[in-house]
Amino acid sequence: MDHIPRIKVNTLRKEAWDKVTGAAKYNGDIHTPDTLYAKMLTSTHAHASIKSIDTSDAENLDGVHAVITGDYIPVLSGSLIKDKPPIARNKVRYFGEPIAVVVASSKEKAMQAIKLIKVDYDPLPVVNSIANSIKSDATLIHESLGSYDCPAKNVYPKPGSNIAHHTKIRKGNMNKGWAESDVVIESKFKIPQSDHLAMETRNSRAKILPDGNVIIYTSSQAPFAVRKNLSELYNIPEGNVIVRVPLVGGAFGGKATVQTEYIAYLASKAVGGQMVEVMNSREEDISTSPCKIGLEAQLKIGATKAGIIKALECIYYADNGAYASTGPRMAKAIASDCSGPYNIENIHCDSFAVYTNHTYVTSYRGFGHAEFTFCMERMMDKLAASLQMDPIELRLKNAISPGDLSPTQSKITLSNTGNLTDCILRLKELTNWQEDRVVKMDNGMIRAKGMSCFWKTSTSPTDASSGVILTLNTDGSINLNCSAVEIGPGMKTTLAQILAEKMKMDVEKIHVVMNVDTQVSPNHWKTVASMTTFMVGNAVIRAAEDLIYQLRSIASVVLRCPPDDLDIKDQKIYLRDRPEIYVSFKNVVYGYMYPDGTCIGGQIIGRGSYIMRHLKTLDKETGKGKTGASWTVGAQAVEIEYDPKRYTYRLLKAITVIDVGKVINPKTATGLIMGGMSMGLGLATREEFLYDDVGVLEDTSLRTYKLIRFGEHPQYIVDFIETPQSDGPFGARGMGEHGILGMPAAFANAISLAAKAEFDMIPISPELIWKTKTGGKYDPI
Template identity: 45%
Template sequence: MDTYIGKGIPRIESFEKVTGIAKYVNDLSFPGMLYAKMKLSPHAHAKIKKIDVSKAKELPGVKAVLTGQELNYKQGLYLRDKDILAQGKVRYQGEPVAAVAAVSEEIAEKAVSLIDVEYELLSPVFDPVEAIKEGAPLIHEDLGSYQYMKGVFHPVPGTNIANHHKLRKGDVEKGFKESYKIIENEFTMPQVAHVPMETHAVIAEWLPNDKIKVCTSAQSPFAVRNLMSNTLGVPVAKIEVEVPYLGGGFGGKAGIHLEPLAALLSKKAGGRPVKLVAKREEEFNTLPCRQALVARIKTGVSKEGRILAQEITYYWDAGAYADYGVNIGRAAGYSGAGPYDIKNVKLDSYTIYTNHVFGTAYRGFGHVEFMWAIERQMDIIAHELGMDPYEFRMKNLLKPGSITITGEKIRENTGRVDKCLESVAKEIVWGTKKTEEERKAEIAQGKITGKGLAVLHKAPAMPTFTSCSAVAKFNDDGTVNIIIAGTDMGQGTYTALAQIAAETLKMPIEKINIVWDCDTKTNPYDWQTVASRFLFMGGNAVIRACDDMIDQMKEVASAVLRAPKDELEIGEEKVYIKHNPDEFVTYQQLALGYVYPNGNAIGGPIIGRGKYIAQGLTNLDPETGQGLPAIDWTYGAHGVEIEIDIKTGDLTIKKIASVFDVGKVINKLLTEGQVKGGVIQGIGTGLFEGYIYNKDGKLLNSSFTDYKIPTAKDIPDEIVVDFVETPQLDGPFGARGVAEHPMISVNAAIANAIYDAIGVNINDQPLTSERIWRALKEAGF
């Protein structure tokens, strides 16, 4: 049999998706279902003086009205800091303060408009650097009570600091003293939207027997169940969560969002199902986005271009709530100096409350934000030293034998960032300088070109309960069901898992069914589909479940064939004797127990179980940040060629080359698709996207009229994708995750190319035509 590993197999759920058979939450409806709408705060920071819901309640068709006053709950993933509906005060414009469930959307909408809220304005704070200064308005008064994961996060009561992650390695002061040059810069990045095609949607029922049923667009049914239990004080066993098809997540649907609100509305409405679907404007105004970042980096380098010391401060704008943001700030604490070999590092990563809409994980989990700063800084240093940015990076990148900033030794199988960089540099023909004539010719034609490079890395951010399990079972006809609770929101992991199962069981992939009705009732436990972890964790769990089945089949076949187990082999859906392949039993014969010709039976249904438990994230020293943070690092690099219109500042990407060390490509087609999608999303972040607020904290671009995302017109003429394959020894067939990585550092590569074209550094995102036009003016064009 040919191997399935590495093949370009089309997505196994394409038929359902393309034909519209696939049902998403908003496609579902139940008898007696009510529709919910939220009343949103028009203010960024205000006391709620009074909420009058009497008119809303009187409206015929209204079945439940809720306000924050009635809800003494907090929800959240790593910190329990979020109000379900604002209690006592609002902390961002767009925060829900009340909600209604009614028999139709129109009536719910009308009822919401009849709710009267009286506010007393409080002074807001929007800049994270300002928010940690003495005397800044305090956003949370009860910070001390939010911590529930012992010892991992440290909100600082009496301040706006949700968490402070420290990393200390070596002696930076000594490093700076020995440095030939010290280069210090500030880089910024605004909040950015995830923009999944499907907005957040949930249908919840709180039945009169106190059972809660939830059907939701979440990245994990188990995370929602556990966090609902944690929030509402209802036992886990009483909560059932189902995730049907999921139309994109990108991190924005990790953790818990609208589920408790829908459930509480259902409770108030006597147990009728309640549907709550976010409008696109609410996706921007009410639901979380990528955190903004202010990054200050001071780097000391030797004359020869070795980095001797680096002092980094990250000010994360968490927005009003930081339940997920604290862990992003923490990830920046151990990944935040980039994939570089640096002896002396001092890093402070502050997750800070502000009165912006709150932030969360977004594809890359903080790395898009801080690698923007790191990869800009690396280019700036190279220019100041008169070195080639490629040579400068090569001199400093992690290689086998290097020690990471958390004290881990890079092993032979850890992945090779240098090889990725080498590959993209080759692809864009790095190193050939334009002649003076060529440059003049470009200027004469009004278009100037440039090339840029950037590298990246990312490890998954995982707490200790991050196990994944799978059940595999044979059906009567010899086909196999794989039951697993990770979600496929478009990334293609179900297809890769089918390949892994087919390969392990040595049987045709057509006979593998991935059971993708994903719910807590039937599926075995998985933590969350986040952090590029599903293929790695799920793949390992599936291999183990299949191996368990093979073992059981061999056990029975050994009795039937009267041969010791270790003389048995599998292949072509048979268990056979190694030295005598004609002696065999088929999988189908074994599936439900082998039946002898005389009618006696042996064995039983073949059901395999597999689990994979990742090393947890509890072992970083809180004072030094030292320890083993993660199990699986994926490295990559981008090389980009751009063209700038000298008159308008418009930028066109002519070509982008992206290379990742994924350990082993499981599905070429889908991995390439994953990379291209990420690169385009990265171009969106790089060139167009970013929340714009007025001085009162009102989001001005909360719709697609004002918030531009990349369209077909913005896709580069050429996207070249390639892979380095340094096998990850504990990865399934050597594979490691690559879901988030393609998006990281695209922005920095583009900005580096802008410098190459016009000689001006742009250190603020996004790289809009206006910013580029201003840079052109600065350069004298």
């Protein structure tokens, strides 16, 4: 029998037709008549003591069921550092922080009531920048930092400061590194906070049943984290918290933190358990819910004349905003991979997560990697320039390869990292790199190309795990039940393809359980970190093996042969050497019935699970350890056209070559990379949080917070290298985030070349170019 491949095939996503007909349901699409609506009153100050809150007028408004403040069940939340009251108490630490919640019969009523709450603030000095946060006499944002409970190990808040965490990397011998360096380059970099901007704003509903069950309906990447955190925070037995997640309208890391769920739970509790909906307005989604980290960094790099990098010293400060959330983990992720995909023997890195009076942060596509990659890859271009070397040559010379050690001194293999050199060489072809990288056109425009490499590993907990349950239907088709949330990348379909390939059956006969229900589906850590295909995919393969074992066992009885003589294909179990002798799945999956009616076997249920292997926490002093199972490497380029008179530019072309191990679904994979590239170009060119001088966020709507729109997109080219990851499903490695990683750097490298100026901060707007080139003063002559 011929093998029909199910991977490397453009399988349509399972929910495709639901999504083009309006039938696809997202969390906010479900309304029941008994639902009440919560609305938050949010802080108008970035840092202030709350002297008093008067909610009496709001409470008296017709249609209002309850008004709660931070005094209602006061607790501190936080997965790493318990520093955040779900509703601010005594003081506010960022503009947009919730300070009261109204529950009313309609959204309009709740909005009216919000206006009736009177808050008396006593403004405090605002920590409005990283520089202000780290100075020795800085205003403290968390006076009690030293006494906060830290549920996570390896988080090191520094009492009496605004430092939430510090990761150190000490690899090799810096003195030796500098001594061997002929050239030393130094630079500073700056990246602002910005927003995930998933099209569906974060929202959730909660109800509390008389039997003690708490049901949370939410738009989340992490239903099991919602369950665990709610259970721990409010002392609800974990089994009583039931979290349900339908399709999610984009996430990008922003829905991995528990936030609206706490508010919904408290609101429901305040009205006797009735269903309460909390739905962020766009403005709340931008200013109240967590955002992407900002970053300031200082890098120093040394290399020989031949272009071999000998030393890297770097300091990173991640603007964590007002609460720790996952910020410390991103500081760690930055440190762990700080070399970029290059072999650097001597590294000294300090990476801090610091508190400011800005919106607090959570994971964002790339988990800190897009940010440090910007710094590192700008350094590579600067180094190449000072060595008068082609930037591609410099990168090829230093490309990470088997036998090298990562900054955390983890051993690099071809399997766990892939082949960067191949990616760079392929990129070189696709960009026609040998042609001039800067071309002046006849019309005065300047065309320029910039490039960047990237790598990324996950920074998951060492015990992150995934489970899969396979049940079967009487027609022999399979139901695939796992807790990966369908946030957009088509992972449920990818997993179905993996299962189909393993089971050698038609992917159409695999039904995916699209929604996640923590009571029904087996745990999956979180749908984050580009780990779904890897972790759940491995669990799928193990579940399939379990299924195959059971199918062969029963079939061996039916077909009277040893199980080892049997194979499966097209929903049949057949004798390997006599394929015409077989029994169909449908005849065994609910037990096999002999002609006389007697039955053997029983319902077949497959199960598989996966837990991360050999991850180690990092040593506090040296950073030695292991943060992820593997890296994914790649190379990217951007071609632009620059107008030297107007200081404007157009995006012409963007290219990615990435080593994904194995492409499961080419079109889906291409789309995922392109989407990441588009976001990266957004960061490079326009996306930023703009705080005024008292820390008030100014661009809280899509009028002023700008995204790339249709027609502004360049031509995209994506190509894949396939160096299998031996422990990945069919060799596949993570790739969900990676399209974004090198884009800001590649763009900045191109514009720096075209405009003959160094751009070490993003976004790079025409005004910034004008300022950089002219000094920022209007001078007509």
